[in-house]
Amino acid sequence: MSALEAVPRIESRSNRGSATWMVVPALVLLIGFFALPYLTIITMSLREASTRAVYGEGLTLSHYTTALGDFYIWGILGRTLLIGATVTVLSLLLGYPVAYHLAKSRSRWTSLLYIFVLSPLLVGLVVRTFAWMIILSNNGVANQALKAIGLITFPLQLMNNSLGVTIALTHVFLPFIILPLLGNLQAISPDLAMASRSLGASRMRTFWKVTLPLSMPGIQAGTILVFVLSISAYVTPAMLGGTGGRTMSVLVVQYLVDNFRWPAGAALAIIMAAVAVMFVGLYLKLTARAMRRLP
């Protein structure tokens, strides 16, 4: 009996050993390029401003108090979150049907659709954003088309505001919600939908009662990914946002590069990160309730 038990124990120990080693490279990368820089930013945000160096000697909380007392910064923070939330909802609404279709379809055109889904990721960020500028500018493709069919006489303001940023970000981040959802939906046995239909439920009822609840893990993963990526995006809001669509990351870079206010910029970055963590934490808690019945 004891001999029988000893064998698997030895095996599992050696397995655990090798697993630990496999984590090391990623861990080194994360500590070296994520945890340490973050610590530096935190310390930087607590330093006094200086005109002679990146930051002064003394410690202070003033950067935080100033930022948190500034309605302008609150406004930008709110806009950033609003853009993030809008992009997340839009990409979910647009992405879910695509993922659903891809998961169900056995057509040979499916691989073509896959390429379309991934296409935003295949084009460089700056190039793609320039393309959106060509489309969305006052004299751009979208406005000219709308004018040509007589819907408008004056150009619509499609960029240099939150709208342009939202449109472009939704386009970029669509794959990030489709892929986790696709994996999730493919793992749901088609028998479940058939069982539901056989019990008398319509397609609609089957979707709401069976498929949707079971795809919550994919929805959760995808929406968090898109939300976090959207609120931290820089290039798209920098190029398409103008002043009307300025977000926190654009503001932080402006502090650091244009104004050379490193400690204040660091404080803004930390505030942004803290708010993001808070929102994601809250979201995880809310969605966990919806998923508590899942295996």
Add this chain to the structure above:
Amino acid sequence: MTALTIDRINKRYGNLHILKDISIPIAKGEFVSLLGPSGCGKTTTLRCIAGFERPDDGSILFGNRDVTRTLPEQRDIGMVFQSYALFPHMTVAENLSFGLEVRKVSVPDRQKRIADVLAMVRLEGYDKRFPRELSGGQQQRVALARALVIEPSVLLLDEPLANLDATLRDEMRFFIRDLQQRVGITSIYVTHDQAEAMVMSDKIVVMSAGTISQFGSPREIYERPASQSVAGFIGRSNTISGKIAEALGQDSYKVDTPCGSIGTTGPAGLAKGAEVKIMIRPENIHTRKQCVGAGQKQEAGSGEAGKDENVLAGAVVNSVYQGSANQLAVKLASGDRVTVDVNGRNPLDVGEQVALRFAASDTWLLAS
């Protein structure tokens, strides 16, 4: 009265002709198995009945109601899947309640029916469990309960026992059959397991390559197979080739074979001179050691048994001990090999000469 009529349905996928003119009439309360190897069209037939596939032509009637063009949810069916297909995010009670909610059954009525059906599948007290907390057999019983609680007009079962281990599978066969008879529900059961089909069904539809090879009771199919492929698919069988020498009665023939003349039973209307195969099941052949002297007794014995008895001589070439029986391979004078089951306690050795005796009524002629 037929509860379910499948009338000449066809189904094609591109060039593949999956179902060819399938017609099956099913009486009320009958348990009918669709039996065949994978790819024979049995699952497609079931899906056509369920409404998940639409036949290209032909029609499907539930009673007098033509359901060919209706959606699955409009058909009033209960379905049990190989994968159980229980909703993993719902408790047992919620799974059972699902179909009742769709039918707008009142809450107290719902609770009563759920309690009743749980008792029926012997899962009282499991209502608050999640499917993942149950064993495979229990999950399949919940699936069965979920299909039955809505009191459908037809119960469809798609290889429901294929995922269970052998012992449980045996137990569940009788459980399902017993439940089906108590409820009296018309049932269609898809399986590739002939033993399952034999013990459970009132009628078996043997299918191959999109056509029906035979439709009949388990006894008819086992004892009177319509073709060599049916005989081969259901149980073990021996065949000896021959030619009809004369018809002795409506269904009895004398057949000339390389081992001599054999009295047989066969379908009516076989013409003299027709090439046939004589099928004999291994358990219907009796053996006796053949030694000098005893051989004479044999002849006398067969004489006593009348014209019905056939005796063939052969030599044991292989013997496999199987516990309850010993399976012998016997080589006949003609060179044909036959398989014979003998009592496991008095085996015959390889090389021994044996007399094989079998009744004409235990044979069946197959057109070759």
